Structure formats: structure tokens, C-alpha cells
Amino acid sequence: MSTIQLVTEANLPTEFGLFRIVGFEFPDTKKEHIALVMGDVAQSEEPILARIHSECLTGDALHSLKCDCGFQLAAALKQISEVGKGVLIYHREEGRGIGIINKIRAYSLQDQGMDTIEANLALGFAADERNFNVCADIFNLLGVKKVRLLTNNPQKIETMKQAGINVVERIPLNVGENRYNTEYLDTKAKKMGHFIIHNGHKHLMDCPYCQEEVPKK
Numbered sequence: 001m002s003t004i005q006l007v008t009e010a011n012l013p014t015e016f017g018l019f020r021i022v023g024f025e026f027p028d029t030k031k032e033h034i035a036l037v038m039g040d041v042a043q044s045e046e047p048i049l050a051r052i053h054s055e056c057l058t059g060d061a062l063h064s065l066k067c068d069c070g071f072q073l074a075a076a077l078k079q080i081s082e083v084g085k086g087v088l089i090y091h092r093e094e095g096r097g098i099g100i101i102n103k104i105r106a107y108s109l110q111d112q113g114m115d116t117i118e119a120n121l122a123l124g125f126a127a128d129e130r131n132f133n134v135c136a137d138i139f140n141l142l143g144v145k146k147v148r149l150l151t152n153n154p155q156k157i158e159t160m161k162q163a164g165i166n167v168v169e170r171i172p173l174n175v176g177e178n179r180y181n182t183e184y185l186d187t188k189a190k191k192m193g194h195f196i197i198h199n200g201h202k203h204l205m206d207c208p209y210c211q212e213e214v215p216k217k
């Protein structure tokens with residue numbers, strides 16, 4: 001497979017301020033990803049505030065309460081705008097890589113009692129089909145080598161580190177918890193090792209990053 005290319009960019013005024021929207025594409029498959037960039041991020045000595053946000057049409061655009069995605073998207077853009085500099089990669093891997101129609105199929109199975117992982121497996125997919133390597137390639141194309149990553153997902157940190165992106169800090173992104181996504185967040189914490197805080201209690205999983213994340217009393 002070819003490597004992703006930066007193909008075009010433009011100004012994008014948003015309710016969180018003025019960003020540059022940068023378009024990336026794989027020449028062979030035409031698979032697209034985008035990044036929102038605020039300020040001068042290339043070749044910075046300082047770590048850049050960054051978010052890898054996986055596409056969630058239902059949460060990001062359709063106001064779904066079944067997940068935390070829309071809340072995380074808004075919170076990440078707000079934090080970047082407060083710093084005045086940063087990158088949000090909009091990683092076009094809808095439904096953890098299974099696509100919107102299969103995500104609806106998974107939701108249908110969840111309506112019948114399955115959790116997010118059980119539903120994915122019942123449909124013949126892995127629990128998470130995403131590949132975050134392309135995000136490291138996008139950081140490199142933007143000249144970003146050192147990041148403070150807004151995430152609760154240890155896999156994103158691990159993949160960036162393995163791909164040579166220096167993750168100097170993880171910034172938690174615990175927003176949007178509600179009665180419809182409690183189980184979803186619980187499954188992420190208990191079965192996927194994500195750092196999720198519920199009611200002040202942190203799920204400490206068997207994960208190398210947990211120890212540095214224990215909240216101070």
C-alpha cells in the first residue's frame with residue numbers, strides 16, 4: 001500500500017476559532033483523512049497539544065448520547081483553541097474501523113443486550129479494527145514530532161511511540177458521561193484498558209500507563 005499524502009489545505013473558521021483544515025489521501029485507495037491545525041505546529045521544540053479523533057458520525061454530527069465522541073471532539077477543539085496551537089487528526093475509521101452500517105448492526109445487537117465488543121465479534125470483526133499508524137504519518141507530514149495527546153486509549157499512545165512520535169504526556173479526556181453511555185464507557189475501561197473515570201473512581205487495568213496516571217489524593 002502507498003503512504004498517505006498531504007493533498008490540500010484551507011482556512012476553516014469554527015466556533016472554536018480559526019483552524020487550517022488539511023486534507024490527506026492515499027494515492028492508490030483514495031482513502032481520506034483530515035486534520036484541523038491551529039497555529040504554527042511544524043518543527044516545534046515544544047510538544048504540540050494533539051488529539052486523534054476517530055470518526056463517529058452518530059456522536060460527532062448527530063448528537064448521539066450512546067458514546068462520548070461528540071463531547072470529546074468539542075472538548076479537544078476547545079482545549080486546542082485555549083492554547084492557541086494544536087492538531088486534531090480526524091481519523092476516518094468510523095465505528096472503530098467497521099463503517100457506519102456495520103456500527104448500526106452492532107447497535108442493533110447492543111439493543112438486544114450485547115456489549116460493544118460482543119457485538120463486534122458476533123458480526124465477525126475484531127473488537128477494534130482501527131490502525132493508528134496513519135496518524136503517525138499525518139503527524140510527520142505536519143512536522144509534528146512531539147505531542148501531548150488528549151486520549152484515554154493506551155493503544156493510541158503505544159502506536160505513536162512505536163512509530164517514532166514522542167508522546168510526552170497523556171491528557172485525559174473524560175467528558176460526556178451520561179445514562180446512555182455508562183455501559184459503553186465501562187466496557188472500554190474493563191475490556192479495552194482505557195483510562196476511564198467513573199464517579200471519581202479510576203479503573204486500574206493491567207496496563208503499563210496506569211501507574212503514572214493514578215490520581216493524586
Ligand SMILES: Nc1nc2c(ncn2[C@@H]2O[C@H](COP(=O)(O)OP(=O)(O)OP(=O)(O)O)[C@@H](O)[C@H]2O)c(=O)[nH]1
Nearest residue numbers: 054055056067093094095096103106116151152153
Ligand atoms: N464498532 C463500534 N464502534 C463504536 C461503537 N461506539 C462507538 N464506536 C466508534 O468508536 C470510535 C471511538 O473510539 P472509542 O473507543 O470511543 O475511543 P478512542 O478513540 O479509542 O479513545 P479516546 O482517545 O479516549 O477517545 C469511533 O470510531 C466510533 O464510531 C460501537 O458500539 N461499536
Ligand SMILES: [Zn+2]
Nearest residue numbers: 056059067069
Ligand atoms: Zn461515538
